[in-house]
Amino acid sequence: MDDDAADIVATAHALADAARAQTLPLFRSPALKPDNKLTKGYDPVTEADRAAERAMRDILAVRRPHDAIIGEEYGAAPGTSGMTWVLDPIDGTRAFISGAPSWGTLIGVTDSDGQALFGLVDQPFTDERFAGGLQVAEVTGPRGRHPLRVRTDVDLADAILMTTFPELSGVGAAAAFARVAGAVRLTRYGLDCYAYALLAAGHVDLVVESGLQTYDVVAPIAVIRAAGGIVTDWQGGPAEPGGQIIAAASPALHAAALHLLGAQ
Structure with a gap:
């Protein structure tokens, strides 16, 4: 793994750590007050969503200032490097506000062709982090660190x-x-x-x-x-x-x- 790839991986983990610090205190908390993005229908958003994305963007502004960003809550920001960080601070906000631990923070990186280069699926409440790309394929959590591998023997x-x-x-x-x-x-x-x-x-x-x-x-x-x-x-x-x-x-x-x- 070259230096830039290693920095992308390290930065992604830093983003996930920062997002955890914003989401976990509000998960299953009476302080959580969801808003609705829609005038018709229901598309919930919480301060945990917004704060987690702000925290990740703040880190990127320091560590990867030339990369572009696409985030669910705060939209797109241009960059010059060809790399784009694609952020969903809480994927599964409906689960989050219901107290169900199936939500997660999504941190992806695309290259100049728009192809997925690296990604993290982070579930803070179960303390599981799934990472893939740039020679990485692993999950870390309560049972330690293990390689990720799909099963290929199922019809x-x-x-x-x-x-x-x-x-x-x-x-x-x-x-x-x-x-x-x-x-x-x-x-x-x-x-x-x-x-x-x-x-x-x-x-x-x-x-x-x-x-x-x-x-x-x-x-x-x-x-x-x-x-x-x-x-x-x-x-x-x-x-x-x-x-x-x-x-x-x-x-x-x-x-x-x-x-x-x-x-x-």
């Missing part, structure tokens, strides 16, 4: 499939997901970014979602690819822009699920 009929919302957005999306769900062993819902971490760790085989933003996916993409998995959109193209996303533990699973998603 579609025996696979575990996850998604966050059963109501997938987009024309025909719900029917497409139902075709995949009907072909697997087990379907589970509601884990947000933690589902992608479980895939990288070899516990889940497929994650299929829609309506995602780039800050929802860049970090999980890097982690899953480093662990040996595949992440694309539903047409088999780049997943970094977001939208309809499929993550799979093996090429065979990816091809089989992609076929069902595209079937009419």
Whole structure:
């Protein structure tokens, strides 16, 4: 790993540490007062979201001032290096305000071509951090440090499939997901970014979602690819822009699920 790669990895961990300091005190706290971003519908945001992103941006301003930033709460900031930090301070704010420990902080880095270069999926409450890219593929937590590796010996009929919302957005999306769900062993819902971490760790085989933003996916993409998995959109193209996303533990699973998603 060269010096710049090592600095990117070290900076990402510093960001995750700073975000933890903002999110954990408000998790399961009576002081938490969610706001709604929408006038119609419900898209919650909390001071923990905002404070965590501010803390990460402050670090980047000092350590990586020439890199661009895309963040969920404070938008885009330009850079000149070709690198972009893609930040979601709390992925799974609905889980966060419900007291469920399936939320996480997402820290991703893309290169000048927009491809995921490195990512962290950090779950502060369970003290688990999943890292991938730049020759890194590991999880650290209560059980120590272990390499990440997807499981590749599972057929579609025996696979575990996850998604966050059963109501997938987009024309025909719900029917497409139902075709995949009907072909697997087990379907589970509601884990947000933690589902992608479980895939990288070899516990889940497929994650299929829609309506995602780039800050929802860049970090999980890097982690899953480093662990040996595949992440694309539903047409088999780049997943970094977001939208309809499929993550799979093996090429065979990816091809089989992609076929069902595209079937009419």
